[in-house]
Amino acid sequence: MILTLKRPILSVGSALWVALGLNGALSLSAWADEVFQARGYYAKGSLREPSSLLQEGPGYVKLFQSRGRQFGSRELVGLIEGVSAYLQQVHPDGERIQIGDIAAETGGRISGHASHQNGLDADLSFFRMNRTEQPISDESGFTEVFVKHGKLTENFDIERNWLFFHTAVSTWKIQRIFVDPAIKRLYCILFDSQGDQAQLTRGSDQASLGEAGETLRRLRPYQNHDDHMHIRLYCPAGNTQCISQEEVLPGTGCRELQALEGRHESSWDSSNQKLRKEHDGW
Numbered sequence: 001m002i003l004t005l006k007r008p009i010l011s012v013g014s015a016l017w018v019a020l021g022l023n024g025a026l027s028l029s030a031w032a033d034e035v036f037q038a039r040g041y042y043a044k045g046s047l048r049e050p051s052s053l054l055q056e057g058p059g060y061v062k063l064f065q066s067r068g069r070q071f072g073s074r075e076l077v078g079l080i081e082g083v084s085a086y087l088q089q090v091h092p093d094g095e096r097i098q099i100g101d102i103a104a105e106t107g108g109r110i111s112g113h114a115s116h117q118n119g120l121d122a123d124l125s126f127f128r129m130n131r132t133e134q135p136i137s138d139e140s141g142f143t144e145v146f147v148k149h150g151k152l153t154e155n156f157d158i159e160r161n162w163l164f165f166h167t168a169v170s171t172w173k174i175q176r177i178f179v180d181p182a183i184k185r186l187y188c189i190l191f192d193s194q195g196d197q198a199q200l201t202r203g204s205d206q207a208s209l210g211e212a213g214e215t216l217r218r219l220r221p222y223q224n225h226d227d228h229m230h231i232r233l234y235c236p237a238g239n240t241q242c243i244s245q246e247e248v249l250p251g252t253g254c255r256e257l258q259a260l261e262g263r264h265e266s267s268w269d270s271s272n273q274k275l276r277k278e279h280d281g282w
Ligand SMILES: [Zn+2]
Pocket: 113, 116, 121, 122, 123, 229, 230, 282
């Protein structure tokens, strides 16, 4: 079996919570002192008193280091650190996850992106079968494309990328993960063959989706994500300065993907306009 779709969430969760440092309760003073870092919307926002991702840490390395885009909310930086460390524990011989642009020190508009403005968006590399990292010296962008002619290349590591998606979603901090439509399609096919069909048809109820279905739901198909994924966090709880994006529709989104792909190309364009609105840039 390729995907451990029925992986018990607690075994992922308990190790993950330790990695994230979330096993201890937040003190009241931590809440009282909290600064609302994320301001405004993903595509029209800013960042106050940002947290900064180190250039490298357990399981991750920052790409494009000279760009000065390693800043984010503490939730986003903590999630990257925690999930990376967890993945390294599970696959100690794997390559590190490579982190692209997050946000500028004070947030706001940065070149090449419409979003990434309020410290809740980050671009990340995909895991590779050859376990080879992109050279840090190459700051031109993500260098490897994993979708060719609508199909995934052999170097896309299906299992470890799924583990990343699933672990990240299990923190309940992730609202969306933008990926190329071919990547979503692949996991839809695997879910169809391995998941519970009954769960698929009951998709209107979030709880009935199951853990794998919930992860699949968060994978949002979008063009220009064939060489990296883009994770987007919810506004942090209690942050009244942050503007939320509408929640992802219930269900896995696999039928909608099929419908999109079944249409004529021009219809795809108009459908994609809806996705564009949802994404607000990359
Ligand atoms: Zn992005």
